[in-house]
Amino acid sequence: MAEAPKPPDPGADFAASGRRVIEIETRALQALGGRIDGAFSAACRLILACKGRVVCTGMGKSGHIARKIAATFASTGTPAFYVHPGEAGHGDLGMITDADAVLALSYSGESDEILMLLPVLRRQGNPLIAMTGRVQSTLAREADVHLDVSVPEEACPLHLAPTASTTTTLAAGDALAVALLEARGFTADDFARSHPAGALGRRLLLHIADVMHTGEATPRVAEDASLGDVLLEMSRKRLGMTAVVDGEGRLAGLFTDGDLRRMLADERIDVRATRIVDIMTRNPITIGSDALAVEAARLMETHKINGLLVVDGERRVVGALNIHDLLRARVV
Structure with missing residues (x-):
């Protein structure tokens, strides 16, 4: 007979739980900082050399992070968009041209939907940057550049929900976007032109x-x-x-x-x-x-x-x- 679920604990220390999550994710980010090295620089050079756009892809929570990274790239001078890997196998792969670079996110490095795309991307000649938490994973080995976003532990006490790992992946994406922004000489005026409807756009574009x-x-x-x-x-x-x-x-x-x-x-x-x-x-x-x-x-x-x-x-x-x-x- 299945065990009945435990009732909520009205005396739970919510603040202590919240602080524990922040501490775990802070340690994960500090560890990530030590891995921003030659591979990171290689990823930046690969994207700068790209004549097309950066295609970001990922499944599940990694997909949500990939969408955000694509949006950050696009608003800071690096043309980018998101492609769902599952839909890519059913026609959306045609959105990716041979001039594009691909940024694939998968913490395990073994997401079937992404691995299925690799032979096609290879035949097309697309440079591949991977962000995974496993250096020996299939995706990491197949990538032209691999960025290690591994974490010692997830903030989820069940070690199931992606928490610290999605934070490090997002931070790595932000780091790429900002490094590329600086390399391109991207200015506040350039940013405003991508945000004409926003408050910043009005402040920087309206004369x-x-x-x-x-x-x-x-x-x-x-x-x-x-x-x-x-x-x-x-x-x-x-x-x-x-x-x-x-x-x-x-x-x-x-x-x-x-x-x-x-x-x-x-x-x-x-x-x-x-x-x-x-x-x-x-x-x-x-x-x-x-x-x-x-x-x-x-x-x-x-x-x-x-x-x-x-x-x-x-x-x-x-x-x-x-x-x-x-x-x-x-x-x-």
Whole structure:
């Protein structure tokens, strides 16, 4: 008669279990660090020499890790994708060209679905990098480069669920991706181009020219404008400010809602007789149209202002923006 399952232990020390898992996986990663050697460098050189893409494959938990490694490669300058080894044997093998390199993950090194692909990959001439936990396994022996991701023990107390081993495999994949990123000279701008819809992409790709108000939408008045003209321009353009420009369109000063409030609070100022050139802010903070939008956000935060005028190299006013434009663009 089968033994009844044990009921959950309400007094279990969950924190102690969690710490034990972290300690086991930390030791596994430290051991892996000592094995990042010539084989690792050979794998990097093989991938750099690849004219096609890196095809990552693995079964079960190794498959999940392979998917993540492929995604990390692809977003850091190494074109890659994942192929399920079981589906590869039923037609998806056609996705792999002779220009591609293959990164195969199998902790045992004996996954039937992956071993079945080896003769075809060999005939096609695909370079093969293997990550296994057994140096003498079939996959390790057949690979052009083998990366040892073995662990002394799994964090699972039953020594069944892949835990520490998937952590080391994932870390080895991250190490490859970063080493290749550095070798390629991959930059933050390159990363942003792969992530245009994300927050980082917006921060690194969006320029002032993409969000500023231009042409007739730019608030501006001449130096001889009356205060009434200034208030009308600010009301029409609704940016909470206006540029004051000379006859050549060059910036002479700035007048904002805040300036207006301070002026009205000063009883010494005659609103009707005051000229805009006497109350405007000279030499205001400005920005160029080719600057990143995130730089405008930084300037606004640093100087505690809500808007910026955009000028060209000769200080001509070419646009304007405020904090609401950055919010709409989701830069801040």
